[in-house]
Amino acid sequence: MALETLENLKRAVVEYDTEAAASWARKIVEEKVDPIKALDALTETIKQVGDRFGRGELWLPDLVGAADAMQAAMPIIEEELKRTGAKRETLGTVVAGTVFGDIHSIGKSMVCTLLIAGGFEVHDLGVNIKAEEFLEAMEKYQADILAMSALLTTTAAEQKKVIDTLKEKGIREKVKVMVGGGAITAKFAESIGADGYDPTAPGAVELARRLVGK
Numbered sequence: 001m002a003l004e005t006l007e008n009l010k011r012a013v014v015e016y017d018t019e020a021a022a023s024w025a026r027k028i029v030e031e032k033v034d035p036i037k038a039l040d041a042l043t044e045t046i047k048q049v050g051d052r053f054g055r056g057e058l059w060l061p062d063l064v065g066a067a068d069a070m071q072a073a074m075p076i077i078e079e080e081l082k083r084t085g086a087k088r089e090t091l092g093t094v095v096a097g098t099v100f101g102d103i104h105s106i107g108k109s110m111v112c113t114l115l116i117a118g119g120f121e122v123h124d125l126g127v128n129i130k131a132e133e134f135l136e137a138m139e140k141y142q143a144d145i146l147a148m149s150a151l152l153t154t155t156a157a158e159q160k161k162v163i164d165t166l167k168e169k170g171i172r173e174k175v176k177v178m179v180g181g182g183a184i185t186a187k188f189a190e191s192i193g194a195d196g197y198d199p200t201a202p203g204a205v206e207l208a209r210r211l212v213g214k
C-alpha cells in the first residue's frame with residue numbers, strides 16, 4: 001500500500017500533475033509512510049527528469065512542470081517531517097537559502113527538510129537571497145550554521161561574496177558556513193573558505209552535525 005502510494009506520487013511528478021502530487025503527498029501522511037522515503041522518491045524522480053532534460057529528451061517547460069508538481073508535494077511532506085521531528089532535541093540553529101540571482105529551490109529545500117528531520121532548527125530564507133539578508137537572519141536567529149545553495153556556475157561566486165562580507169564585518173568566526181548545490185565542488189568550497197561541503201542532502205545533515213560537534 002505504502003509502496004503504491006509512493007509510486008503514485010512519483011508518477012504525479014513525472015506527469016506534472018500538481019494537484020495529484022499534493023493529494024498523494026497527503027495520502028502518504030494519512031498512511032503514515034516514512035516521510036524520508038517520500039523525500040527519497042521525490043529526489044529520485046526530479047533527478048531522472050533532469051537527466052532526461054540533459055539528454056535532450058525533455059524541454060524546459062517539462063522541467064518547470066515537474067518542479068511545480070514536486071513543490072506542491074514538498075510542503076506537505078515537510079510538515080510531516082517537522083511534526084515527527086518535533087520531539088527531537090535541537091542540535092543547533094541553521095539559516096539557509098539559495099544565493100542571489102539563483103531561483104533553484106528543490107535541493108536547498110531538501111537539505112532544510114532533512115536538517116529539520118535531523119534535529120536542527122532551520123530558518124529557510126528561500127531563494128535569490130542577498131549577502132545582507134543572510135547576515136541579518138544570522139544575527140536575528142543567532143545561527144550556528146549558515147547553509148548556502150547555488151545551482152548555477154554564475155551564482156556560485158555569490159557564496160564567496162557572503163563569506164567575504166562575514167570577514168569584512170569581523171563575524172566570520174561566529175558561524176560555520178556550509179555550501180552545496182549542483183554548481184559547487186569540494187575544491188571550490190575550500191577555495192572560498194567555507195567550513196564544509198557535501199553533494200547530498202543526507203550528507204549535509206552529517207556535515208552539519210560535525211560542524212556543531214554533535
Ligand code: B12
Pocket residue numbers: 043046047049050051053054060063064067071101102103104105106107108110111147148149150151152153154178179180181182183197198199200201202203204207
Ligand atoms: C529543476 C531545474 C530548474 C527549475 C528550478 C525549479 C525550482 N523551484 O527549483 C527551473 C525550470 C525554474 C530552472 C531554471 C533555470 N535553470 Co535549472 N535546472 C533544474 C534541474 C533540472 C534540476 C535541479 C534540481 O532541482 N536538482 C535536484 C536537486 C535535489 O539537486 P541539487 O539542487 O543539486 O541539490 C542536491 C545537492 O546539490 C545538495 N545541496 C543542494 N543545496 C545544498 C546546500 C548545502 C549547504 C549542502 C551541503 C548541500 C546542498 O543536496 C541536494 C540533494 O541531494 C537542473 C539539472 C540537474 N540535473 O540538476 C537544471 C540546471 C541546474 N539549470 C540550469 C539552468 C542553466 C537554468 C536556467 C538559467 C535556464 C534558463 N535558460 O532560464 C534557469 C535559471 C534561473 C535562475 N536565475 O536561477 C543548468 C545550470 C548550468 C550551470 N552549471 O550553470 C542546469 C544544470 C541544467 C543544465 N544541464 O543545463 N531550473
